[in-house]
Amino acid sequence: MDKVQKSLPINDKAAQRLKQKGFIEGRKPNYFISSQIARITDKKAQYTRNKGLDTELLKSFILRHIDIHGYATRKEIDELLMDKMPDYLDEKQRKKRIENILQDMRNDTIKNIGSRKVPKWVKKKD
Structure with missing residues (x-):
């Protein structure tokens, strides 16, 4: 122990x-x-x-950011979530977890209207 x-x-x-x-x-x-x-x-x-925080809570942070500001860049999402990741993860692992969250959200709630290099995430219209 x-x-x-x-x-x-x-x-x-x-x-x-x-x-x-x-x-x-x-x-x-x-x-x-x-x-x-x-x-x-x-x-x-x-x-x-x-x-660390629950994945659904992290997703809600991203959606709230988009609601307030209209869109979110990857840099903004990293700034928003990096300190909310589990302490035992290193920076590379934290970025990968954020990438996985964005990938999951891309299936139903957000879309990228920017480029691959400079993503700009917005909410999908129903």
């Missing part, structure tokens, strides 16, 4: 035991303490930062 709290690597067997007991969450190598342990150790805010 100490290694997980200090973000140090742990072996697979230890990770498996801690996960089975409900002490840790996440995927190798990005394990973090579970909500149960966070409550006991008064690390609830850290747990929430590690867990």
Whole structure:
């Protein structure tokens, strides 16, 4: 547990035991303490930062931004969401997660009226 709290690597067997007991969450190598342990150790805010926000909530941030400003560039979306991603993700992983969210939204709620290099996201008309 100490290694997980200090973000140090742990072996697979230890990770498996801690996960089975409900002490840790996440995927190798990005394990973090579970909500149960966070409550006991008064690390609830850290747990929430590690867990990140729900994808639907992140999508609502994008839609709200578009409602207010008419459109959103990728740079604006990155600025809006980067600090809301889980703490254990590095910058490249955060950008990929945002890309996945945009890709998912493209299927039903938003469209790109800009170029591939300089996207400009707007809401789709029903």
